[in-house]
Amino acid sequence: MEDKFASIRNLRFVLKEVHGVEDLFEYPYFADHDSGTIDLVLQTASNIAKDLLYPVLREMDKNPPEFKDGNILVHPTVKQWIKLCGEDGWIAAEFSQELGGQQLPNMVSLAVFFLFFAANYSISAYLQLTAGAGRVISKFAAPYLVEKYLGKMLTGQWQGTMAMTEPQAGSSLADIATYATPADDEYYLISGQKIFISSGDSDAVENIVHLVLAKIKGAPPGVKGISLFLVPKYRVRSTGELESNDVTTAGMFHKMGYRGCPIAHLSFGDQGDCRGYLIGEEHKGLSYMFHLMNEARLGVGTGAAAIASAAYYKSLEFAKMRTQGRKANEKDPTLPMVPIIEHAETRRLLLSQRSIVDGSLSLILQCGRYIDLQQVAPEEMKDHYGLLLDLLTPIAKSYPSEMGIQSVSQGLQIFGGSGYCDEYPMEQYYRDARIHPIHEGTTAIHGMDLLGRKVRMRDSKAFELYLNEVRFAIETGSAVADLKPYAEKLGQAVELLQKVTSHLMTVSKESPSVFLADSVLYLDLFGVVTIAWQWLLQGISASKGLVNQASETDTRFYRGKLRTMKYFFHYELPKILGLAQRLQESDLLTVGMVIEEFDD
Numbered sequence: 194m195e196d197k198f199a200s201i202r203n204l205r206f207v208l209k210e211v212h213g214v215e216d217l218f219e220y221p222y223f224a225d226h227d228s229g230t231i232d233l234v235l236q237t238a239s240n241i242a243k244d245l246l247y248p249v250l251r252e253m254d255k256n257p258p259e260f261k262d263g264n265i266l267v268h269p270t271v272k273q274w275i276k277l278c279g280e281d282g283w284i285a286a287e288f289s290q291e292l293g294g295q296q297l298p299n300m301v302s303l304a305v306f307f308l309f310f311a312a313n314y315s316i317s318a319y320l321q322l323t324a325g326a327g328r329v330i331s332k333f334a335a336p337y338l339v340e341k342y343l344g345k346m347l348t349g350q351w352q353g354t355m356a357m358t359e360p361q362a363g364s365s366l367a368d369i370a371t372y373a374t375p376a377d378d379e380y381y382l383i384s385g386q387k388i389f390i391s392s393g394d395s396d397a398v399e400n401i402v403h404l405v406l407a408k409i410k411g412a413p414p415g416v417k418g419i420s421l422f423l424v425p426k427y428r429v430r431s432t433g434e435l436e437s438n439d440v441t442t443a444g445m446f447h448k449m450g451y452r453g454c455p456i457a458h459l460s461f462g463d464q465g466d467c468r469g470y471l472i473g474e475e476h477k478g479l480s481y482m483f484h485l486m487n488e489a490r491l492g493v494g495t496g497a498a499a500i501a502s503a504a505y506y507k508s509l510e511f512a513k514m515r516t517q518g519r520k521a522n523e524k525d526p527t528l529p530m531v532p533i534i535e536h537a538e539t540r541r542l543l544l545s546q547r548s549i550v551d552g553s554l555s556l557i558l559q560c561g562r563y564i565d566l567q568q569v570a571p572e573e574m575k576d577h578y579g580l581l582l583d584l585l586t587p588i589a590k591s592y593p594s595e596m597g598i599q600s601v602s603q604g605l606q607i608f609g610g611s612g613y614c615d616e617y618p619m620e621q622y623y624r625d626a627r628i629h630p631i632h633e634g635t636t637a638i639h640g641m642d643l644l645g646r647k648v649r650m651r652d653s654k655a656f657e658l659y660l661n662e663v664r665f666a667i668e669t670g671s672a673v674a675d676l677k678p679y680a681e682k683l684g685q686a687v688e689l690l691q692k693v694t695s696h697l698m699t700v701s702k703e704s705p706s707v708f709l710a711d712s713v714l715y716l717d718l719f720g721v722v723t724i725a726w727q728w729l730l731q732g733i734s735a736s737k738g739l740v741n742q743a744s745e746t747d748t749r750f751y752r753g754k755l756r757t758m759k760y761f762f763h764y765e766l767p768k769i770l771g772l773a774q775r776l777q778e779s780d781l782l783t784v785g786m787v788i789e790e791f792d793d
């Protein structure tokens with residue numbers, strides 16, 4: 194089969210025509226870039242994805258990492274890949290020039306990751322973890338730690354991780370039991386267990402730098418007592434040599450998908466000599482880690498949309514090639530069979546996939562734009578973009594994650610029985626995609642975060658800003674004749690979202706236990722409205738593109754966009770009616786059920 198897994202034309206459209214990446218180059222911080230450099234970056238990333246990452250996609254799935262003599266051995270391409278990413282500046286791309294980076298806008302970096310993830314999710318995760326951990330170190334760690342550790346991470350010699358989860362504390366980080374004892378002015382002694390740590394050990398690099406959440410002895414209970422430590426696998430002596438830091442790889446978990454990247458069980462301080470270096474201030478660790486977690490959540494959304502994109506292109510190719518049956522209005526059995534793309538249901542499946550992939554991608558790059566504006570906007574506007582980003586992060590993580598699985602499943606369905614067999618990569622995409630609603634906070638956690646915290650924070654200021662953004666798109670869309678009905682539909686959807694939200698705010702006062710009971714449904718509803726907003730924005734840009742004397746290929750592209758936008762508004766948006774109905778019932782149906790009633 195062809196090796197198309199993403200569309201560069203679409204990435205350029207969303208980056209430039211929908212979200213105006215070129216405006217960012219007006220700011221001195223991004224002034225070294227222009228439209229041409231962005232095209233070059235995307236093309237280079239796409240070539241690497243095609244030539245290095247995609248060819249080992251299936252091989253890495255069939256030959257997952259091995260745990261041998263206390264070490265995790267990974268596929269040899271991982272080493273080559275990390276080295277290349279270090280040497281060619283992909284890990285440092287978004288970092289400041291001062292730190293050896295290129296000050297690439299986050300939007301562009303997310304587009305690059307989309308290409309890498311679509312080609313091979315597992316191998317790309319190593320890169321993302323190091324860059325994310327490096328960013329936390331650069332922002333919050335003491336200068337001597339930055340000097341000692343960051344350079345080697347950005348050049349791909351050392352790997353970064355985020356080590357939060359423990360056997361008894363997954364979603365409930367307040368209950369972590371890893372603890373830190375002050376030892377001298379410079380370090381603490383760390384003791385505890387962490388599980389499921391992505392790229393927690395690997396022979397592809399010389400050293401691993403873990404960002405570990407732990408509680409200093411005597412700290413306040415709950416999340417207010419959590420601190421963040423830099424804990425290397427090998428610590429750096431004053432002479433620059435590396436020595437063991439008493440971090441043991443106790444095991445490796447065997448996963449259903451995403452098998453090219455190991456998840457490790459790590460034990461810290463078995464010999465009482467594991468040194469951890471405090472990052473920032475004591476007890477404020479979770480707030481620092483949130484920088485990495487929020488970035489990783491956007492990364493998860495990107496990965497989910499990217500895998501769904503790869504599955505879409507495979508199923509599109511198959512649908513054009515596979516012949517079965519005849520057109521619905523054709524009864525003559527002597528006529529040749531038609532490609533299955535001639536059947537309405539196959540087209541519905543393809544449109545559904547595409548509406549999920551392109552809608553999710555647009556939301557992710559919208560968030561990337563807020564990150565960039567937060568970085569460069571005047572001081573008084575930083576809070577504005579920060580609030581929008583905070584509100585949208587649970588949606589940008591969860592919508593692509595949940596709907597990405599549905600999208601891949603629809604692609605697999607197009608393959609019929611062949612989709613279920615490993616002759617084609619669809620079954621792998623399905624397995625790979627399944628992790629996304631689980632890691633970086635399960636969907637349940639994001640539902641509660643959105644409804645319980647984000648919508649209400651600062652007197653609902655973020656929610657108000659969001660409504661203004663959507664209303665602005667509605668106003669712009671209403672001025673385009675073809676889009677007016679869709680702008681109206683979005684207007685009605687937003688009104689419904691507001692109605693449901695104010696109903697739930699009343700419930701929160703009257704019956705707190707019922708308030709959050711259906712928060713995942715609220716997340717679903719908010720997600721669909723948000724993706725409809727992103728589709729209207731894409732529709733506005735596609736309409737503009739058509740007016741501006743588009744070439745034949747561009748005309749086809751814009752028409753395809755408008756058709757997919759219409760699909761979303763006619764097939765997906767109406768789903769909010771059912772969700773809204775249930776959310777306004779707010780009763781004790783689930784929370785009131787006696788546990789024994791589940792039995793038998």
Ligand SMILES: Cc1cc2nc3c(=O)[nH]c(=O)nc-3n(C[C@H](O)[C@H](O)[C@H](O)COP(=O)(O)OP(=O)(O)OC[C@H]3O[C@@H](n4cnc5c(N)ncnc54)[C@H](O)[C@@H]3O)c2cc1C
Pocket residue numbers: 355356357358362363364365388389390391392448451456628631632633634635636637638
């Ligand atoms: C492949 C993979 C990679 C990972 N990588 C990392 C990593 O790099 N670093 C790291 O620290 N961790 C990592 N994790 C751990 C991951 O973040 C956790 O698995 C996840 O947060 C869920 O925790 P848990 O598995 O303990 O499930 P639990 O927290 O036990 O949850 C079990 C179920 O209960 C639900 N639940 C829990 N609490 C509530 C609640 N209050 N209300 C409603 N429902 C609730 C959950 O939604 C879930 O459905 C990884 C996991 C996997 C599988």
